[in-house]
Amino acid sequence: MTTQDLARERAQVHHHSFEALRQRPVVLGLLGLAVLVTAVVAGVAMGTVAVPVADTVAILAQRLGLDVPATWAASSETIVVTLRLPRVLTALIVGLGLSVAGVTFQGLLRNPLADPYVLGTASGAALGAAIGVLLPIQIAWLGLGLTNVLAFVGALAAIAIVYRVAGGGGRSTMTSILLTGYAVGSMLAAGLSLAMYLSGAQLRQIFFYLLGSLNGADWQSLLIGLPIIAGGSLLILARARSINGLLLGDDTALHLGVDVRRERAFLLALASLVTAAAVALAGLIGFVGLVVPHIVRLVVGPNARVVLPLSAIWGGAFLVVADLGARLAGELPVGIITVVIGAPVFVLLLRRYRAGYQL
Amino acid sequence: MNARGLRVDIEGLGLRYGQADVLVDIDLHIEAGERLCLVGPNGAGKSSILRCLTGLTEPTAGTIALDGELLAGIDRSAVAQAISVVPSQVDLPFSMRVEEVVRLGRIPHENPFTGATAEDHAAVDIAIARVGIDKLRGRDVRQLSMGERQLVLVAMAVAQGGRLIVLDEPTVHLDLRHQVEVLELLGRLSDDGLTVLAVLHDLPLAAHFFPRLVLLDEGRLVADGAPSSVLSPERISEVYEVDPRFVPALA
Numbered sequence: 056m057t058t059q060d061l062a063r064e065r066a067q068v069h070h071h072s073f074e075a076l077r078q079r080p081v082v083l084g085l086l087g088l089a090v091l092v093t094a095v096v097a098g099v100a101m102g103t104v105a106v107p108v109a110d111t112v113a114i115l116a117q118r119l120g121l122d123v124p125a126t127w128a129a130s131s132e133t134i135v136v137t138l139r140l141p142r143v144l145t146a147l148i149v150g151l152g153l154s155v156a157g158v159t160f161q162g163l164l165r166n167p168l169a170d171p172y173v174l175g176t177a178s179g180a181a182l183g184a185a186i187g188v189l190l191p192i193q194i195a196w197l198g199l200g201l202t203n204v205l206a207f208v209g210a211l212a213a214i215a216i217v218y219r220v221a222g223g224g225g226r227s228t229m230t231s232i233l234l235t236g237y238a239v240g241s242m243l244a245a246g247l248s249l250a251m252y253l254s255g256a257q258l259r260q261i262f263f264y265l266l267g268s269l270n271g272a273d274w275q276s277l278l279i280g281l282p283i284i285a286g287g288s289l290l291i292l293a294r295a296r297s298i299n300g301l302l303l304g305d306d307t308a309l310h311l312g313v314d315v316r317r318e319r320a321f322l323l324a325l326a327s328l329v330t331a332a333a334v335a336l337a338g339l340i341g342f343v344g345l346v347v348p349h350i351v352r353l354v355v356g357p358n359a360r361v362v363l364p365l366s367a368i369w370g371g372a373f374l375v376v377a378d379l380g381a382r383l384a385g386e387l388p389v390g391i392i393t394v395v396i397g398a399p400v401f402v403l404l405l406r407r408y409r410a411g412y413q414l
Numbered sequence: 415m416n417a418r419g420l421r422v423d424i425e426g427l428g429l430r431y432g433q434a435d436v437l438v439d440i441d442l443h444i445e446a447g448e449r450l451c452l453v454g455p456n457g458a459g460k461s462s463i464l465r466c467l468t469g470l471t472e473p474t475a476g477t478i479a480l481d482g483e484l485l486a487g488i489d490r491s492a493v494a495q496a497i498s499v500v501p502s503q504v505d506l507p508f509s510m511r512v513e514e515v516v517r518l519g520r521i522p523h524e525n526p527f528t529g530a531t532a533e534d535h536a537a538v539d540i541a542i543a544r545v546g547i548d549k550l551r552g553r554d555v556r557q558l559s560m561g562e563r564q565l566v567l568v569a570m571a572v573a574q575g576g577r578l579i580v581l582d583e584p585t586v587h588l589d590l591r592h593q594v595e596v597l598e599l600l601g602r603l604s605d606d607g608l609t610v611l612a613v614l615h616d617l618p619l620a621a622h623f624f625p626r627l628v629l630l631d632e633g634r635l636v637a638d639g640a641p642s643s644v645l646s647p648e649r650i651s652e653v654y655e656v657d658p659r660f661v662p663a664l665a
Contacts, residue, residue, distance in 0.1 A: 165507040293526055300521045302508070307501045310468055311574070312494030312522035357508040358517075360529050 076354050080361045083354060087368035091147070094375040098143040099135050102382055106131045115140075145272035145280070145336055146378040146389070147371040150343055152284035152333040154370025157344025158363050159291055159326035162298040163319060164233060167352075171330040171344040174217050174232065174323075175240030176210040180334035182243050183209020184264045185250035188257050202264065203276055203335045210331035213243055218323070232323075267340035267390025269378050280336045287329040288367060294322055298359035340390045342397030343370055343377075350400070419447035419609035420496055420578035421481050422467065428475030429462055429633075436462050438633045440476070444611060446577075449604040451620045452613045453644075454630035455654055460613040463630075464582055467611075468499050480578075494522035498576030500567050500584055504555060512550045512558070512566050516541055519573035541573035544606075545599060561592030568599060579603060581612040585619065597623040617661050621645055629653065 076083050100111040110127040114135045117123045125132075156171035164173065186209075187202035221235040251261055263270075291298075300313035308315050333340075347370040348362060355361050374389070377396065381389040422444040429437040437459045444450055452460040465471040467478055469490065478485040480496055488496075498519070506515075519541065520534040542548055547565050550558065555566060564584060571579055581600070585593040597619060604610045614620040620627055621641035629637040629644050631653045637644040647658035 161507070167507055295529075296521055296524055296526050299518060302506065302510070303501055303515075303518060304505065306470055307499070309470055309490070310494060310497075310499040310501075311518065312491035314490055352508055356514055357510055358514060 077356060080355045080365060083351075084365055084368060087365060087372060091368055091372040091375070094372050094379070095143050095147065098146070098375050098379045099139045101379060102134070102139060104134060106135055111135060141274045141277050142269050142272040142378070143375055145277050146269050146374045148277070148281055148284050149269070149333045149337045149340065150347075150374025150377075151367045151371040152288060152329045153340065153344040153374075154347040154366040155288040155291055155363060156326040156330045156333070157370075158348045158359065158366050159298065159322055160344075161348060162301060162359055163322055163326075165301070165304070166233075167349065168345070170341075171326070171333070172240075172339070172341075174236035174327065175213040175243060176327060176330045176334060177339050178240045178243035178247060179213025180206040180210035180331065181261075181265055181339060182247045182250065183207070183212075184338070185247055185254070185261045188260050188264070189250060189254055200271070200276075203271075206264070206338075207331050207335035209243075210334050211327065213239060214323075214327040214331075263388060264338040265390075266388035267338040267393070268381075268388045269337050270386065272336070276336055280332045283332040284329050287325045287332070288363075291322065291325050291329070292360075292363050294318060294325075295358075295360040295363055297322065298363075302357065338388075338390065340374070340393055342393045342401070343374055346397045346400055347373055418577060419445075419604075419607050420576070421446045422578065422609065422611070423479040423482070424463070424467070424476070425479075426476035427463070427466060427473050427478065429459075429466060429471065430474045435633050437466070437473070440635050442628060442635065442638070444578075444609060446481075447604060447607050447609055448626065449600065449610045449624055450612075450626045450628060451624035452611070452628050452630060453615070453617060453620050454636070457632070458630040459633040460630055461582055462633075464499075464580055464611070464613060468497055468580055469493050491522050494574070494576075496576055497578045497580060498571035498574040500564075500571045500579065500581040502582045502584075502586075504563055504567060506555060510555050512547065512553050512555055512569075513538060513542065515555050515566055516569045516573050519570040519575075522574065537573050537575060541569045544572055544602075545569040559592075560587045561589065561595065564588060564592065564596055565599070568596065572603065576608075578609040578611060581610075583613055583615060585614065585616065593619060617645060617650075 096108065096111055096115070099115065100106050100108050110131050113123045114127060114132055117125070118136065118140075153171050157169070160169040160171060160173050161167055163169075183205035184202045187200070187205035190201065217232065217236045217239045220239065221232045251258055254261055297308070297313050297318035300308040300311045301315070301319070305315050348366045351362050351365045351369060355365060374393070377392045378389045381387045381392045384392070422442070424440055424442040427437055427440040427442075428435070440459075440463065442463070452463060454460055462471065466473045467485070469485065480488065480493075485493065504515070516538050517530065517534070520530060520537060523534060523537075524530055542551060545565050545568055547562070547569055550562055550566065555563060558566065568579075568581075568584070579600070584596050584600075588596065593616070600610050600612065601623060612624070624641065626639065627637075627641050627644040628635060629649065636653060637649060645661070650656070650658040650661055
């Protein structure tokens with residue numbers, strides 16, 4: 056038996072252990088929901104001041120409209136409802152959005168290495184945020200900080216520029232969109248560097264944003280971000296068929312009845328919107344949109360109709376857990392945690408790939 | 415399996431890119447259930463005809479009708495239900511299993527919200543059985559040989575349920591045994607009643623497996639009919655500019 060045979064054999068064994076899940080993706084979804092709920096409860100209960108799990112569950116149940124007698128301390132309710140719940144839910148929705156956007160960009164670009172920031176949204180958002188930090192004015196709009204609003208605008212502006220320069224989704228190939236994204240992203244990154252150079256004492260604030268953090272999460276921004284991310288994700292899910300059609304390339308997608316121009320434009324716009332909202336809420340959080348879809352695809356195969364909802368669930372759970380880790384480690388930026396977990400997992404996957412796995 | 419093939423009427427078809435005439439005044443009528451092969455040198459316009467017929471390219475002149483209805487007036491998903499195109503290569507970004515690729519053929523029938531139905535799953539099973547690749551079903555497509563991949567793509571086209579199957583050089587990269595296997599499969603599909611339209615470069619194989627050949631040269635239709643009448647030694651030397659003895663089966 057050669058080394059290659061052994062590797063194939065080993066991969067085969069792994070395939071078998073995943074086989075049951077692959078046939079029943081619903082199980083993986085339910086498992087993900089269980090993990091998600093547990094993570095949310097843990098995320099709300101744990102922190103510098105621990106709230107008993109029973110109280111946490113009771114407070115959450117009451118907020119969901121259940122008739123639960125209030126037996127907890129008033130301070131617990133304040134901690135849970137005002138401080139931790141918006142943060143945990145923001146982590147959930149950001150993780151969900153980044154994962155859904157990741158699946159979409161990977162499908163559209165037919166590239167498993169694409170992430171939600173691939174078309175320059177990251178640099179656009181970061182530059183917007185930096186400008187927000189540097190402006191000597193403080194405008195609150197609908198209770199939102201200027202930084203978040205400008206990050207959102209920056210991300211959308213970046214993608215709009217990429218789209219215009221590349222000549223729209225129809226005539227241009229995804230390669231030209233990708234290259235334009237890289238060029239525009241680099242220019243915006245230079246602008247960001249300049250902003251950071253000029254920022255002086257506020258450098259730390261910009262830096263914090265670049266690393267990604269859920270520290271500033273509150274109900275107002277969550278309530279504005281949530282419909283954008285949830286709505287965008289649902290609309291993407293409704294186009295899962297088109298993402299599948301594009302797997303075999305543009306010509307085949309057309310032959311399968313997919314209106315490639317229109318669908319690609321829609322999907323690009325939706326995924327960009329979701330990414331922009333996620334970035335505005337939490338800064339640049341890396342690896343979630345790359346690693347979560349990868350692992351899901353590894354287990355259940357590439358059917359977007361299955362991969363999208365599963366990535367949404369597991370992406371949400373992953374970021375809730377990562378944020379809990381970040382808080383428990385003394386308020387580290389969560390972006391560091393996701394990369395610390397994400398990068399080794401990714402390397403592991405690539406090693407598997409060489410050992411016979413086909414990503 | 416008994417299907418009614420699609421009738422195709424192409425009249426006065428022309429295609430220009432800038433100053434270059436790619437297709438000039440092509441008239442081609444394909445009866446329901448017919449098996450026809452386009453042959454001709456590189457650049458003769460074979461693939462361009464297929465691109466016009468399958469809606470990838472808008473012709474600059476002439477009309478194409480499917481069962482008497484103008485192609486230009488049929489919406490894309492209806493065309494996808496009528497015409498199955500076998501992709502010329504698989505270049506998958508992700509690992510996919512054979513049955514997952516075959517299931518892609520059901521996209522034109524799928525409800526965008528609810529996904530594949532029992533009917534779609536049945537069509538996939540039938541296509542896999544018809545093409546005879548049951549054994550490959552759970553295998554990763556990227557681990558298959560070129561010949562096996564080609565069969566998977568034909569199965570996908572069969573699952574798509576088109577009444578016309580279009581193939582652009584389906585035997586390229588295949589060894590002789592797999593070439594014959596694919597061409598025999600096309601014979602069985604046309605026995606089922608489907609219309610089959612292919613482009614081939616191998617003249618002896620085309621002559622053997624197709625009752626009707628259409629020879630193209632420089633965008634024009636040169637000859638149309640039974641292989642023996644289309645591929646005369648004089649025409650071969652004229653169109654291909656080679657000694658006809660290089661095509662032994664015909665010499």
